[in-house]
Amino acid sequence: MQIAKVRGNVVSTQKEPSLRGAKLLLLQLVDEEGNPLPKYEVAADNVGAGVDEWVLVSCGSAARIVQGNEQRPLDAVVVAIIDSVRLEDRLIYSKKDQYR
Amino acid sequence: MQIAKVRGNVVSTQKEPSLRGAKLLLLQLVDEEGNPLPKYEVAADNVGAGVDEWVLVSCGSAARIVQGNEQRPLDAVVVAIIDSVRLEDRLIYSKKDQYR
């Protein structure tokens, strides 16, 4: 999985019927220090992530191993809202501090 | 999924028999600000996208989770025509404005 920051969303009316009701977030991928990478993913979100939160995104067929997504043509899904990222003895990110 | 702009198409007569009837679009991938990336995909289209429209492309086995594509050797499919892309408080793309 990659670490990403929720930055926005994508809206579509004319789409695969199976995607009705899917919430599609625009995620900016970040490196292991939290710096933005020149990469993004549009991913389905079932965990209720909001703008500025850090999340884990899972790509490929994993996107369909989520209840309700089994028959959706998705290749990326938010699987977790991150509480903290620890790199050796440093706390790179803490959701608590972020919102303090 | 990645955001892409429809730029053209690919036509083939001699192909896997299962691909008969598949419409193959040439998509230019764009970054999250809408700038063109040096990447493209040739993707099957079942949603009726046209040149200059922005779409979402799903890659890998997702391409076969679309009615009619189950037995086609596809690795990319257009899953949605985009109405709008929002990045924080900015509207990066709006189909309505595009065609106004």
Add this chain to the structure above:
Amino acid sequence: MQIAKVRGNVVSTQKEPSLRGAKLLLLQLVDEEGNPLPKYEVAADNVGAGVDEWVLVSCGSAARIVQGNEQRPLDAVVVAIIDSVRLEDRLIYSKKDQYR
């Protein structure tokens, strides 16, 4: 799928038994303007492509959604010989012109 030009082939005697009879082409990937990219694929060919022809290559599990390849450990397959590639109002490639 990616657009590629057939440039050669790969021959192997000592291989997975299931690959017996598979024709393996060396493909040079090209960009959407037809310029060579520093990327290649060795792909199975069931459509009868020859050197210098432009083809569509499908990667990943798609390679096994082709009759006869279901039980072969392939991750790339030629799915079509390209007749033409159109980019907006320009004809980037036409097989007919190529061989005229």
Add this chain to the structure above:
Amino acid sequence: MQIAKVRGNVVSTQKEPSLRGAKLLLLQLVDEEGNPLPKYEVAADNVGAGVDEWVLVSCGSAARIVQGNEQRPLDAVVVAIIDSVRLEDRLIYSKKDQYR
């Protein structure tokens, strides 16, 4: 598979229910000489790897071919703790020497 060094972990409370109990490590990928690459993976760990150990990470649907992960939306998993990496006649890494 890629060679990676365990550098930390990621903690999440609000996540896909199926991920409960999964231990998520932050891995820094290294090249074949052991130099750090600007790439990381957050991977599930079932083999008990600890910080500074070198591991093998398997990506894609392989992540779900591990007991207990079958129904988890994972795209990366630690499959082995490395004892040694040999590159021609040189021993690039030896766990024994590392911890001596």
Add this chain to the structure above:
Amino acid sequence: MQIAKVRGNVVSTQKEPSLRGAKLLLLQLVDEEGNPLPKYEVAADNVGAGVDEWVLVSCGSAARIVQGNEQRPLDAVVVAIIDSVRLEDRLIYSKKDQYR
């Protein structure tokens, strides 16, 4: 598939139980001219490849379409030892010449 040169191996004791008995080779990927690329794969080998031999490596779920690997969390496998690579009218590699 990609062309690679066998350069070494990886040994592990503490691993997914299903990987017992799997031989893991360290492969250096090469370009279509045979020049080394800054990429490697650790791949399972069932065809008996040795150091310095050129092989074809198949990635992703293909790694599990090999007898004995069906239930192993692998994402790369050696599928063939290469006899020759031909690029247009040039013989880029010939195993016979290599070992003459």
